[in-house]
Amino acid sequence: AQTVTQSQPEMSVQEAETVTLSCTYDTSESDYYLFWYKQPPSRQMILVIRQEAYKQQNATENRFSVNFQKAAKSFSLKISDSQLGDAAMYFCAYRSAGGNEKLTFGTGTRLTIIP
């Protein structure tokens, strides 16, 4: 079974600065997807960024980028120019590309933005 580990329960960053959230995972599969989701106080799950394992290029979405290290099974999220609206719980998630398509979530990292 796949597992996802987020070792940082809480992180804080000064507004306009850069922060990196860590995520590692364990799998024996070669083809899969990795996601970062944001859950603000409203508790709506919002997709931040997605990475296909077969792609070597790191995904980027505006101020959000990932550092995907497949051999190390690491998938960190970098948030640049942090904004107050970035404050939320961030969950790393894994999904098989094959028949079992459920998402396996990490325990989450609570990000606080300091004005």
Added chain:
Amino acid sequence: GAVVSQHPSWVICKSGTSVKIECRSLDFQATTMFWYRQFPKQSLMLMATSNEGSKATYEQGVEKDKFLINHASLTLSTLTVTSAHPEDSSFYICSGKGSGHLNTEAFFGQGTRLTVV
């Protein structure tokens, strides 16, 4: 992205009663619906996976007779918590997955906060 509408957003019920939560995919056909439970300050735990027209597959430890899931159409899935008790109080979230280009991402509902008194 595609939209999943979940209702109600919050509900309070008496112990022993049943509560139904609905998730509708508004602009796509959700061939698969996932139901999650989230306790305060914890992650999402998958309860069950349902494919349209089929019986749901429950995760280990989830009582299928207590958490009834119906996915009778490609746009509607329901979760019924039967004979609810205070320990069932939690945040329940659904997510739907479509086919084709909508297959690689799951679209989440807004969640339902259930309080059993």
